[in-house]
Amino acid sequence: MKMTSLKMKKILEERLSDSNFSTTYSREKDSLRVEWKDSKQGVTIKLPNIIGKYNQRGDQAIDEIVEHITESLRIMNQAYQLAGMEKNIFPVIRATSFPTKAKSGNELIYKDHTAETRIFYALDLGKSYRLIDQVMLDKDGWTLKQVDEIATFNLRSLENNYKVDTVADNDFYFFAKQDGYDASRLLNDSLLESIKSKSKGELTAAVPHQDVLIMADIRNKTGYDILAQMTMKFFAEGRIPITSLPFIYEDNKLTPIFVLAKNRPEKENK
Structure with a gap:
């Protein structure tokens, strides 16, 4: 039987029938809003996305x-402190268009990264x-600098397992641990330098969405075309999209690039 928005709405309402929640x-x-009755904080779900x-x-x-809704609501309804939780602080990469205010109205802390990305902290x-x-x-009584130092240190402790695919003489490295910090690994300088030391061409990197980091040793024009197509595909499919533009890594810097078909990329002038 075909699933409709009304059927999906009924299923979700039955599954989320906690006495502390209200649904609208x-x-x-074509959406369902689930929120705490007392605070009115909650999440809005687009039903066509769930049906798909x-x-x-x-x-x-x-x-x-x-599970995602329940966990999100639980987090919203609790107060947290950073002291004593130092080992649980990590950086996360987001697009520059990502809101800098939480839904509660509180200002999120962040640091500028590239023309396409910012660093938030989780x-x-x-x-x-x-x-x-x-x-x-x-x-x-903490500062942004303290949080950044702690998060950067913790990032280096994460495992950096990857898979390698070679296409048209170009090596593509895929980091997809699914721990919430795959894209964050782009901030690990020692990891970038490690892959660069193996590269025979130009080292590029892409964070199309939160749950993947792609690094590529590009040795020919075909490699750039493949990288562009791959990054766009991942960007379109990601749960938390970041950027469809890859980066060139050189001189310890990441520079967003436009990849022109059959041509070497041009650096973005932002």
Whole structure:
């Protein structure tokens, strides 16, 4: 039987029938809002997106979205402090268009990275994480510099397993640990230098979405075309898209590039 928005709405409402939650359906936006009754904080789910995933993976997709909603609401309803949680602080990369305010209205802390990306900071809570805001910082009397140093140190402790594919004499390195920090590994200078030392051509990197880092040793024009197509495909499919532009890594710097078909890339002038 074909899944419809009304059927999906009913399923989610039944699965989220906690006495502390309230749900609101918007026919106009084809979405379901789930929030805490007391605080009115919550999440809005686009039903067509869930139906698409359901058609591909069945009940598993519903289980995942219910777990995601429940965990998100739990995080919203708790107060957190950074002191004593130092080992759980990590950097996360987001697009420059990513909101700098949490839904609560609190200012998120971040650092500029490239013309396409910014670095935010997350407090890892196991199944999910919470982006660190200025209120959390002030509560413990911390500074952005302290958080950045701690997060950078913790990033280096992560495993850096990868798979390599060679296409048209170009080596592509895929980092997809699925731990929430795959794209963040782009900030690990020693990792970049390690891959660069193996490279015979130009080292490029891409973070199309949160859950993948692609590095590529590009040795010919075909390699750039492949990289551009691959990055765009991952960008379109990602749960948290970051940027469809890859970077060239040289002189310890990342520079966004436009890849022109059959040509060497041009650096972005931003």
